[in-house]
Amino acid sequence: MKLQFAMDTLTTEAALELAAAAAPHVDILELGTPLIKSEGLSAIRAIKDAHPDKIVFADLKTMDAGELEADIAFGAGADLVTVLGTAGDSTIVGAVKAATKHGKGIVVDLIGVKDKAARAKEVVELGAQFVEMHAGLDEQAEDGFTFSTLLDDGRASGVPFSVAGGVSVSTIESVQDAGADVAVAGGAIYGAPDVGAAAAALRAAIK
Numbered sequence: 587m588k589l590q591f592a593m594d595t596l597t598t599e600a601a602l603e604l605a606a607a608a609a610p611h612v613d614i615l616e617l618g619t620p621l622i623k624s625e626g627l628s629a630i631r632a633i634k635d636a637h638p639d640k641i642v643f644a645d646l647k648t649m650d651a652g653e654l655e656a657d658i659a660f661g662a663g664a665d666l667v668t669v670l671g672t673a674g675d676s677t678i679v680g681a682v683k684a685a686t687k688h689g690k691g692i693v694v695d696l697i698g699v700k701d702k703a704a705r706a707k708e709v710v711e712l713g714a715q716f717v718e719m720h721a722g723l724d725e726q727a728e729d730g731f732t733f734s735t736l737l738d739d740g741r742a743s744g745v746p747f748s749v750a751g752g753v754s755v756s757t758i759e760s761v762q763d764a765g766a767d768v769a770v771a772g773g774a775i776y777g778a779p780d781v782g783a784a785a786a787a788l789r790a791a792i793k
């Protein structure tokens with residue numbers, strides 16, 4: 587299972603600092619949606635230039651204009667770009683077309699999708715490389731949120747998936763046991779006093 591670091595910060599400078607500390611321990615460096623909204627595509631280029639050996643993941647959360655948005659992110663150095671599972675099929679197909687042109691991949695983020703397992707099957711059929719079983723920051727704060735639902739949805743989907751939203755040293759083993767291909771951790775790494783040590787601890791918890 588790969589480890590992905592979601593850098594939910596607001597400046598390229600802060601992201602470069604986080605990436606430098608965590609990179610030895612992670613496979614995928616994710617530029618969070620707030621970072622891309624704040625700094626634009628230049629942040630993607632900066633991270634790829636600093637870490638050409640890492641998979642760079644641009645969390646665009648595209649909802650429309652799939653081909654255009656994915657194309658500009660791949661052009662800026664992204665290896666993986668997200669499209670929302672709630673988008674129409676034509677948006678996902680357009681993004682996949684851009685990924686094919688660049689020899690890269692589309693990840694479909696299932697945040698807010700009611701039947702994640704069913705939508706996961708559909709979007710992989712449309713050409714997504716994998717899906718993200720995702721509970722966003724707001725959903726995690728809601729009463730009654732349960733992390734294990736994401737794992738159940740991943741198991742039920744039967745397609746390659748990542749899990750995002752609450753991954754920590756205490757949950758990462760369950761993510762791996764559920765058969766996830768990628769565990770995504772944000773706050774558990776960037777919120778730690780020692781970013782490198784937190785990333786190393788997550789890596790060590792993967793069997």
Ligand SMILES: O=C(CO)[C@H](O)[C@H](O)COP(=O)(O)O
Pocket residue numbers: 592593594618619645720721722723726750751752753770771772773774
């Ligand atoms: O994409 C995101 C929010 O939309 C986050 O990066 C993702 O949910 C990671 O969350 P956490 O900080 O709980 O690990």
